[in-house]
Amino acid sequence: MRSVYALTAVLALAGVAAADSVDLTFTGSGAGRSYDIVSNGVSTRTFAGQLNFSVANGSGPIGGNLNGALLTFCIDVLEQVGAGLNTYEIAALADAPVTAGGIAPAMGADKAAAIARMYTFANGQQFASNNNYAAAFQLAVWEVIADFGGDNPMSLNDGNFEVTSSVSANVTSIVNDLLAAAGDTSIAKFRGLGALTNEGFQDQLYAVVIPLPGAAGLAAVGLAGVGLVARRRRF
16 A cells, blocks of 8 residues: 555645656446536536546656546636546646636635545545435535635525426435535635546546545545556555
C-alpha cells in the first residue's frame, strides 16, 4: 500500500503535472439513474451515476500508474462521453472542468473542497452497487459545481442546476445529506481526488484511493476492482 499513499500525496501536496495524461475508453455505466435536468438554461436527459472506463497509455508520474478499469463521476454535465479511445489530461479538481475556448470557468478551490468533504462523508457508498446512492452522489456533485458558494440555494429544485423529473424521497434525502456535508467545514476533505479533462468530451472526477463502508481508514484503491498497483499486487 505504500505506493498508493505516495501517489495520493503527489496529488494532495504537490499538485498534478500538466504533462500527465491517459487514454480513456468508455465501457458503460454502473449504478445510477436517469433524470431530466436543466443546467445553465440547457435542458437535457442524462444519466446520473457511476461511469466505467478502461485506462491505458498513461504518461507522467500519476498517469503512468493509472491503468485498467476506472470508475468515475461526471463533472461536465452538458458534455458527452466520447466514443472510442480519447486522450485526457490529468488535472487538479479545482482546475476542472475544462471546455473548448474556456467558455465555462473551472470550479475553483472552494467547490473542489466541498466535493472532497462529500467524498469523506459518503465513505465509499458512492462506489457500491446502489442505484439510489450513486445517483444522489452524482446529482450532489453537479449541484455543488453549479451553485455552491453563490446566491442560489443548494437545492435540486432551484438555481443553475435543476432536476425537472421526479426524484424519489430516498434519493432526495441522500442528496440533502451530501449537500449538508459539502458545507460542513468540520468534515475533513478527502485527499486524493483528481480530474480527467478533455476540451471536447465530458470531464471526469476520480479518486486515487476510496474508503470502503465500515473499513478503517483508506483501505482500497479507486480503480474499479483493478487497483492502482495491480501490476505489483492484487487486492
